[in-house]
Amino acid sequence: MTVEDKLFLDRFNVDEDSHLRLIDPDTCIEKCREQPCLYICPANVYKLEKDRISVNYEGCLECGSCRIGCPHFNIDWRFPRGGYGVRHKFG
Amino acid sequence: MEEKFDVAIVGAGPAGISAACVLADRGAKVIVVERGEYPGSKNMFGGVLYGQSLGRVIPDYAQKSCPIERNIVESRISYLSEEGSIGFAYRDQAFFGKLHNNAFTVGRAKFDRWFAEQARAKGALVVCSTVVTDLLRDGAGRVIGVKTDRADGELHAKVVLLADGINSPLAVKSGFRPEARPESVALAVKELIELPEEVIDERFGVSAGNGVTIEILGSVTLGMNGVAFVYTNRRSISLGIGANLCDFAKQRVRPYEMIERLKLHPAISPLIKGGKPREYLAHWLPEGGWESVPKLFHDGLLIAGDSAMLFNALHREGSNLAMTSGRLAAETILHALEKGDFTSRTLKGYAARMEESFVLKDLKKYRRFPSFLKTHGELFTTLPRGALEALREILTVDDTPKETRRKSAWRAIRGRLTPLGLLRLLFDAWRSIR
Ligand SMILES: Cc1cc2nc3c(=O)[nH]c(=O)nc-3n(C[C@H](O)[C@H](O)[C@H](O)COP(=O)(O)OP(=O)(O)OC[C@H]3O[C@@H](n4cnc5c(N)ncnc54)[C@H](O)[C@@H]3O)c2cc1C
Ligand code: SF4
Ligand code: SF4
Numbered sequence: 112m113t114v115e116d117k118l119f120l121d122r123f124n125v126d127e128d129s130h131l132r133l134i135d136p137d138t139c140i141e142k143c144r145e146q147p148c149l150y151i152c153p154a155n156v157y158k159l160e161k162d163r164i165s166v167n168y169e170g171c172l173e174c175g176s177c178r179i180g181c182p183h184f185n186i187d188w189r190f191p192r193g194g195y196g197v198r199h200k201f202g
Numbered sequence: 203m204e205e206k207f208d209v210a211i212v213g214a215g216p217a218g219i220s221a222a223c224v225l226a227d228r229g230a231k232v233i234v235v236e237r238g239e240y241p242g243s244k245n246m247f248g249g250v251l252y253g254q255s256l257g258r259v260i261p262d263y264a265q266k267s268c269p270i271e272r273n274i275v276e277s278r279i280s281y282l283s284e285e286g287s288i289g290f291a292y293r294d295q296a297f298f299g300k301l302h303n304n305a306f307t308v309g310r311a312k313f314d315r316w317f318a319e320q321a322r323a324k325g326a327l328v329v330c331s332t333v334v335t336d337l338l339r340d341g342a343g344r345v346i347g348v349k350t351d352r353a354d355g356e357l358h359a360k361v362v363l364l365a366d367g368i369n370s371p372l373a374v375k376s377g378f379r380p381e382a383r384p385e386s387v388a389l390a391v392k393e394l395i396e397l398p399e400e401v402i403d404e405r406f407g408v409s410a411g412n413g414v415t416i417e418i419l420g421s422v423t424l425g426m427n428g429v430a431f432v433y434t435n436r437r438s439i440s441l442g443i444g445a446n447l448c449d450f451a452k453q454r455v456r457p458y459e460m461i462e463r464l465k466l467h468p469a470i471s472p473l474i475k476g477g478k479p480r481e482y483l484a485h486w487l488p489e490g491g492w493e494s495v496p497k498l499f500h501d502g503l504l505i506a507g508d509s510a511m512l513f514n515a516l517h518r519e520g521s522n523l524a525m526t527s528g529r530l531a532a533e534t535i536l537h538a539l540e541k542g543d544f545t546s547r548t549l550k551g552y553a554a555r556m557e558e559s560f561v562l563k564d565l566k567k568y569r570r571f572p573s574f575l576k577t578h579g580e581l582f583t584t585l586p587r588g589a590l591e592a593l594r595e596i597l598t599v600d601d602t603p604k605e606t607r608r609k610s611a612w613r614a615i616r617g618r619l620t621p622l623g624l625l626r627l628l629f630d631a632w633r634s635i636r
């Protein structure tokens with residue numbers, strides 16, 4: 112079962128605006144050797160594209176790991192607006 | 203919202219709602235602010251609540267249709283290597299009788315919602331879909347309310363209770379707790395796997411309404427400091443696995459791949475066979491123990507539950523520490539309301555109450571446990587392998603004399619761990635829980 116299949120099971124109330132933002136996208140490519148966000152995120156929100164890191168905030172499970180796991184503190188991290196984001200059915 | 207409250211509580215989890223119930227019961231004017239669309243919509247945990255802690259807040263919870271999944275009658279521990287498992291199981295008739303509901307499973311989306319309803323019935327105001335974005339302070343730095351992401355978003359209160367859980371940008375922003383470090387949290391993922399009730403009853407050998415918990419340690423966390431679990435719900439199984447966040451980054455393991463591997467383990471796959479995955483969730487657990495607990499009181503502010511890093515990893519207790527701390531915070535606030543003093547002078551009574559309770563006593567007692575796990579990587583790598591091989595040697599029946607088998611069993615352990623290493627492991631283990 113892929114992570115996409117797993118996220119498909121969840122319910123999200125997606126806001127138009129992202130609650131996650133790369134502060135300086137160049138840092139990701141030029142200065143970040145380990146790029147831990149690609150591994151630690153349980154929802155595979157961060158993906159390595161040709162020349163940048165993309166942020167698929169829609170599937171974020173709001174755990175906070177990328178915020179403290181980014182060695183360059185390069186992620187501007189907020190909770191989604193009240194009522195938006197993931198919505199657990201069972202928990 | 204111009205009106206002023208006695209108490210504003212951030213977060214409708216077990217800590218916040220316990221406090222709200224106790225306060226509202228005694229007539230205090232309380233508001234709880236929750237960011238989720240309904241209480242529990244952002245929350246997940248392994249699944250075990252403790253009846254006694256809940257009973258201290260809602261004595262007749264069972265009669266009030268608390269959404270209990272299963273009463274836990276058996277606790278198992280499984281130590282897994284790649285190829286097998288070594289287990290321990292404890293079942294007791296007492297859990298059917300006088301210790302019924304000592305521990306039971308719940309789903310947080312249902313439980314937190316139910317719990318918040320109890321607080322509402324007592325007169326507390328619970329406002330959802332609202333994020334608290336900052337704390338309000340007066341000129342002297344005293345906390346006097348909260349700021350929310352609503353348009354008319356300021357709320358004034360005599361005391362604010364931070365019960366916003368472990369992932370708290372708010373505590374960090376307001377300077378009441380340092381940001382969590384990757385080594386002081388575990389990241390866990392969980393899948394809810396649906397199965398018919400009778401299949402669960404049969405598979406786990408329980409009668410309707412009763413259930414089993416399995417704590418899993420060993421090679422399933424791929425050498426990382428972590429644990430996994432299988433808990434029974436009425437019509438589903440909670441399967442989860444977590445490890446220190448630092449280790450995930452170091453070992454480049456993806457959490458969703460790790461849970462997939464767990465599902466394929468020969469000791470786990472028969473338990474979930476035929477089940478349908480229904481939900482996939484992720485959450486942090488506090489791993490820092492006693493050392494990471496911040497100062498619990500300030501002028502106009504108290505901190506409870508996961509927000510204060512209260513978690514006993516050895517006994518998998520968090521919800522009860524949250525409920526107890528919420529209750530003790532509420533008692534302190536009631537005292538402050540009586541006296542009309544909301545400064546540290548009166549609110550420090552919370553720290554005293556906490557120190558007298560099992561919450562801080564237990565965390566202090568087990569303060570070495572987090573570092574024990576961190577410094578003994580062999581627990582998750584070579585030791586399960588060695589232990590399984592040793593048992594395999596002992597239990598293989600053929601023409602080999604037992605003496606030879608016993609020697610090879612000992613070699614299976616020793617080849618991986620020197621006698622001194624084994625001794626140190628046992629000594630450190632004993633010291634960490636002494
Ligand atoms: C995988 C896992 C397994 C666990 N297993 C167990 C177990 O079996 N038994 C056990 O006792 N404990 C267990 N725990 C621990 C337990 O879940 C926690 O200790 C407990 O939930 C803490 O309660 P709390 O009220 O302090 O925080 P939470 O339950 O996290 O509640 C915090 C609430 O605050 C809200 N919130 C956060 N920030 C804001 C904001 N800025 N504005 C508005 N609202 C906000 C959140 O949405 C949430 O509803 C487990 C935890 C995990 C992650
Ligand atoms: S870890 Fe931080 S700096 Fe590195 S790639 Fe990810 S977001 Fe960019
Ligand atoms: S908060 Fe958690 S789920 Fe969301 S992007 Fe960050 S790591 Fe991924």
